[in-house]
Amino acid sequence: MNQPVKESDMTVTWHRDESHLPPALRGLRIPLIGAPLFIISVPDLVIAQCKAGIIGSFPALNAREGEGEPPLLEAWLKRITEELDRHNQENPDRPAAPFAVNQIVHRSNARLQRDIDICVKWKVPVWITSLGARPEVNEAAHSVGGVVLHDIINNTFARKAIEKGADGLIAVAAGAGGHAGQQSPFALVREIRSWFDGPLALSGAIASGEALLAARAVGADFGYMGSPFIATREANAVEDYKRMIVESGAEDIVYSSLFTGVHGNYLKKSIERAGLDPDNLPESDPSSMNFSSGSSKPKAWKEIWGSGQGIGDVRDVVPATELIDRIDREYRAAGARLAAEFRGA
Incomplete structure (x- = not known):
């Protein structure tokens, strides 16, 4: 159970050594990145995250225009860039954090080159790449001063990503x-x-300030938090999804490869509502992945909802700023409690 946060803990200051980080990743309010969430991460959420002092992100494939319409990704990047620039001019002592765009570099993503070109045009500051390390994507990001973070699930993939030119890594661990x-x-x-x-x-399972502090203690520079942002006002998720996040815990998460061909975590109740037995799901394989329509999940399973194991810490649907404020308070309070153990040592 979380300990009560004392007023004195909220005012604790600290110094983070950021000398090894690219300038774009320095100076965040707290060392946290809002993970790109399929369908859910939209400009409203990203802008709120950045204004609150953490890196906000969205998958490029979330910006889907109708046939014959101009690229929605361009409109999103224009809006995000201009709103954050305006915020920075009005709040020079409290500038927004940079934003990130997630590129799915899987071979089935037919939009990849077009989306890369648009991100280059708008000089996206942080690029998050997934499902394959591609040197040409890293080179495109670097051509406009962008920083590339590649997500991986093991040490072998981590080495390959750095060898191919990524600047940093996102370690996607259990939960x-x-x-x-x-x-x-x-x-x-x-x-x-x-x-x-x-x-x-x-x-x-980064869903609390305590978890964020643990990530820092073990050696990470940032926590990477996604599921709690599903239960925010700005998230592009249906209310049933948001309430299911609030009402569920770690025991309500199912790990399966059935829905996309790659193992992932999903809400048990959403699987049951789709008429499937969450305890007896067949396996699938990566050959079934196809991002040509924006998602690798078949439309028949569009209401099977993803979530991490940390959602026991999510107790209500709140504005993104309120969630970030909570993480900030908990992070400072947890740090102060642990620091007290070492005073005078």
Whole structure:
């Protein structure tokens, strides 16, 4: 259970050594990245996250225009860029954090090159790449000063990503929402840190300030948080999905490859509502993945909803700023409690 947060804990200050980080990743209010959520992450959420001081992100494939219409991704990047610029001009002492765009580099993503070109045009500051490390994508990001973070589920993939030009890594460990790995976050981060001292984020049940502090303690530079943002006002999720997040816990998460061909975590109740037995799901394989329509999940399963194991800490649907405020308070309070153990040592 979370300990009460004392007023004195909320005013604790600290110094983070950010000298090893690219400038775009420095100076965040708290070391947190809002993970790109399929369908759910839209400009309203990203802008709220960035204004609140953390990196907000969205998958490029979320911006889907109708046939014959101009690229919606361009309109989204224009709006996000202009709103954050306006915020920074009006709040020079409290600038917004940078935003990130997630590129699915799987071979079935027919939009990839078009979306890369648009991101280059708008000089996206942070690029998150998934499902394959592609040197040409990294080169495109670097051509406009962008920083590339590649998500991986094991140390082998981590090495390949850095060898192919990624600047940093997102370690997707056990308990993460969406396409999650199976390795303990403690094991995965420590193996990566044995050879890599660059930017590293940790994904896997990061839903509280205490969890964020644990990620930092084990060696990550950032927490990577997705599922709690589903239950925010700005999230593009139906109310049933948001309420299911609030009402569920770790025991309500099912790990399966059936729906996309790659193992991921899903809400048990949504699987049951689709008429399936969550305890007896058949396996699928990566050959079934296809992002040509924007998602690798067949339309028949569009209401089977992803979630990580940390949602026991999500107790209500709130504005994104309120969620970030909570994480900030908990992070500071947890840090102060642990720091007290070492005073005078």
